[in-house]
Amino acid sequence: MEQSTVTAAGPTPAERFDQLIAAGEKIEPRDWMPEAYRRTMIRQIAQHAHSEVIGQQPEGNWITRAPSLRRKAILVAKVQDEAGHGLYLYSACETLGISRDELNDLLHQGRQKYSSIFNYPTLSWADVGAIGWLVDGAAIANQVALTRTSYGPYARAMVRVCKEESFHQRQGFEIMMTLARGSEAQREMAQDALNRWWWPSLAMLGPPDEQSTHTEQSMQWGIKVETNDEIRQKFVDQTVPQAQFLGLAVPDPALAWNEERGHWDFGEIDWDAFWEVVRGNGPCNRERLAHKVKAWEDGAWVREAALAHAAKQEGRGLAATA
Amino acid sequence: MTDRATTTSAPTVGGYPLWEVFVRAKRGLNHVHAGSVHAPDADTALQHARDVYTRRAEGVSLWVVPSAAIVASDPDGRDDWFGDSKPYRHPTFYTIPDEVGHL
Ligand SMILES: [Fe+2]
Ligand SMILES: [Fe+2]
Numbered sequence: 001m002e003q004s005t006v007t008a009a010g011p012t013p014a015e016r017f018d019q020l021i022a023a024g025e026k027i028e029p030r031d032w033m034p035e036a037y038r039r040t041m042i043r044q045i046a047q048h049a050h051s052e053v054i055g056q057q058p059e060g061n062w063i064t065r066a067p068s069l070r071r072k073a074i075l076v077a078k079v080q081d082e083a084g085h086g087l088y089l090y091s092a093c094e095t096l097g098i099s100r101d102e103l104n105d106l107l108h109q110g111r112q113k114y115s116s117i118f119n120y121p122t123l124s125w126a127d128v129g130a131i132g133w134l135v136d137g138a139a140i141a142n143q144v145a146l147t148r149t150s151y152g153p154y155a156r157a158m159v160r161v162c163k164e165e166s167f168h169q170r171q172g173f174e175i176m177m178t179l180a181r182g183s184e185a186q187r188e189m190a191q192d193a194l195n196r197w198w199w200p201s202l203a204m205l206g207p208p209d210e211q212s213t214h215t216e217q218s219m220q221w222g223i224k225v226e227t228n229d230e231i232r233q234k235f236v237d238q239t240v241p242q243a244q245f246l247g248l249a250v251p252d253p254a255l256a257w258n259e260e261r262g263h264w265d266f267g268e269i270d271w272d273a274f275w276e277v278v279r280g281n282g283p284c285n286r287e288r289l290a291h292k293v294k295a296w297e298d299g300a301w302v303r304e305a306a307l308a309h310a311a312k313q314e315g316r317g318l319a320a321t322a
Numbered sequence: 323m324t325d326r327a328t329t330t331s332a333p334t335v336g337g338y339p340l341w342e343v344f345v346r347a348k349r350g351l352n353h354v355h356a357g358s359v360h361a362p363d364a365d366t367a368l369q370h371a372r373d374v375y376t377r378r379a380e381g382v383s384l385w386v387v388p389s390a391a392i393v394a395s396d397p398d399g400r401d402d403w404f405g406d407s408k409p410y411r412h413p414t415f416y417t418i419p420d421e422v423g424h425l
Contacts, residue, residue, distance in 0.1 A: 027349075028349055028383065074410045152349060156350075167413045167415070171410070173418060173425055241422075
């Protein structure tokens with residue numbers, strides 16, 4: 001129902017959109033929006049949704065081998081949350097006029113991406129700790145910023161997600177704490193996990209601002225409210241003292257407290273390595289996508305059976321009322 | 323949701339079906355259930371919803387949904403649906419020393 005009519009003197013839809021953005025107001029699904037805004041939003045939310053879904057795999061790898069029933073129950077709950085995050089985000093994305101089937105196809109065909117962080121393997125139990133602490137930690141830094149993004153459904157999904165993330169990071173840190181205070185072998189395992197996950201966690205926050213193709217327009221439209229580098233600095237500042245508390249060494253010789261800036265200086269991220277993984281050449285790219293496609297195809301009979309059941313129920317309902 | 327949302331056939335007044343009304347108070351917030359109206363069709367339901375629930379600029383957007391289209395959970399004996407038997411889903415389950423800072 002288009003009830004509101006624009007009077008002759010009123011703003012055009014494009015002017016209205018700009019006014020809303022300038023006023024820091026949210027854009028809602030039925031508002032007029034520039035086609036490029038819609039496309040950018042779809043791409044970003046879809047990529048975020050796919051990341052949550054694919055992100056179940058590295059940790060799911062350890063569910064059957066968790067060291068105790070307590071750890072196993074926690075890990076199942078955590079992975080279940082990530083599935084839920086994917087669904088909140090797909091739901092937000094669908095308000096932009098793209099269907100779930102299209103989104104699935106785009107992921108399965110490799111035409112939309114997911115976060116490169118999930119293309120690294122989980123080699124030891126300590127990786128589950130490191131992921132919760134670092135990967136969820138970096139994700140939180142990014143998602144907290146996104147609760148202020150300009151698209152209403154995306155911002156609301158982020159609020160929901162952020163409420164659930166604290167548990168993810170704390171359970172990860174608890175694992176790291178336990179290992180760091182454990183035997184020498186456990187401490188080494190924790191250090192090894194930190195060594196392998198540190199740099200990918202910094203890189204997952206996206207390319208540096210001067211190289212980021214989307215940043216400027218995304219800032220103008222209020223899609224992004226903090227730049228990649230700002231979020232990365234926040235993450236480093238929060239995380240370094242935590243590593244110190246654990247008695248673990250951050251694998252960066254350039255890491256140093258900068259009194260003047262009031263921030264931690266850190267070394268150069270290997271962006272060539274990052275782009276290699278984005279291009280599909282990380283350790284697990286093929287495996288992650290193949291697993292996702294297989295799960296989708298293996299589930300086809302369940303979806304068909306559910307539809308057949310629904311049709312049968314409907315038939316019975318009609319028979320009963322006839 | 324009102325209790326009557328648990329029935330599949332909502333009551334009618336003079337043959338008018340019932341519509342549930344949802345109001346978005348301002349941009350950035352979800353539509354929230356406000357109440358219901360009786361109306362013969364969707365357009366009229368929207369008009370009534372506007373007149374009944376947003377006379378003082380209480381909202382910027384309205385939804386009306388046929389009450390009969392709402393499927394509600396069973397209010398009785400469903401503690402297992404909404405129960406909270408997994409304390410480890412909450413951040414407070416984990417004791418992290420204060421000096422670690424905010425996690
Ligand atoms: Fe998540
Ligand atoms: Fe998470």
